[in-house]
Amino acid sequence: MLLLLLACSPSDPCADSPDLDGDGLSDCMEAELGSDPTLFDSDGDGFDDGEEADCQSDPLNAEQTCYTCGWNRADSSGLSSQGAEIGDTVADMTLHDQCGDQVQLYDFAGRWNIAFVTAAWCSACLGEAEGLDQKTQSLVDESGVPFSYMIVLFSGITGDPAQPQDAIDYAEVVGDPDIPVFADPAQDILANTPYDGKALPGKCLLSPTMEIVSCWTGHDNDEEAWEIVRTQGAP
Ligand SMILES: [Ca+2]
Ligand SMILES: [Ca+2]
Ligand SMILES: [Ca+2]
Incomplete structure (x- = not known):
């Protein structure tokens, strides 16, 4: 009883x-x-x-x-940067999103991210940037793994370091995506990853624990990274 x-x-x-x-x-x-x-x-x-x-x-x-854009803050306790090379935990960075908020990169831990790193003036990058929202949704639907692209602008429309307004303007240009669009005025993404900003766009795959898994450049060539997300799966 x-x-x-x-x-x-x-x-x-x-x-x-x-x-x-x-x-x-x-x-x-x-x-x-x-x-x-x-x-x-x-x-x-x-x-x-x-x-x-x-x-x-x-x-x-x-x-x-x-956050105004509705981003959930990940539990980033225990994360700290080890360096800027492949295999290192990436540095936390202060970025500015398309809703005008200042955000921390580590808030986006807990899922896989591909940082799509570019300059607002790169007209050849626009077509791919417009499709990243849909690519995010497709990979999540197909794999069931938490994943998102994030657009990171290190340079604004004039060629100077990106300012917070550049993230707002760029999000509008690429069709108000649900994925984050960030401005990186300090250009921390270039200093803290192997990507140097010389060829556009650059991409870096970040694991759910913010490890720099790989970085590469060029258009529409992310299949290898998607395969890592699919096979390594949920955190
Ligand atoms: Ca309160
Ligand atoms: Ca509060
Ligand atoms: Ca109460």
């Missing part, structure tokens, strides 16, 4: 806990997170505690909010 009662008891200890402040997190969940169960926005940054929990943003740090 006792065993039966135990088996029927709810497995979620927070299942019946109320949500006093109506932020979508029960008082019990807030106790676990450390957020204030009487305040819907514990850190006063304009995002409810529940919203921040959903997008993996810190509800106790007003400096950290949900």
Whole structure:
């Protein structure tokens, strides 16, 4: 009888806990997170505690909010750069996305990424850039593996280092894709990968733990990288 009662008891200890402040997190969940169960926005940054929990943003740090584009922040604890060569964990980089937010590259860990690295002025790159959204979807649908292309502009339309506005403008030009479009004003992608920016576009395959798996240049030649994603699979 006792065993039966135990088996029927709810497995979620927070299942019946109320949500006093109506932020979508029960008082019990807030106790676990450390957020204030009487305040819907514990850190006063304009995002409810529940919203921040959903997008993996810190509800106790007003400096950290949900990304406007909806990117989830990966758990990047334990990641640190070892260098800029194949096999190294790539450096974390501060980039600017098409929604105008400053983002960290490590927020995109936890899935495979191909960085499509180019300059906004490269007209020969536009056709391929326009197709990356569809290629992302096809590979994810076919393999079931978490994967995305990300466009990284190191140079703007004038040939100067890309500015945040270049990411916004480029996303519009290539048809407002669901994949990230980043500007890299510090040109960190060139300093921290084997790709040197001389031939356009450059591509680098990054593993879910942000290892630089391979880098190459040229158009529509990513099959080898897709095969690695397919065969190595989910993280
Ligand atoms: Ca609550
Ligand atoms: Ca908040
Ligand atoms: Ca916050």
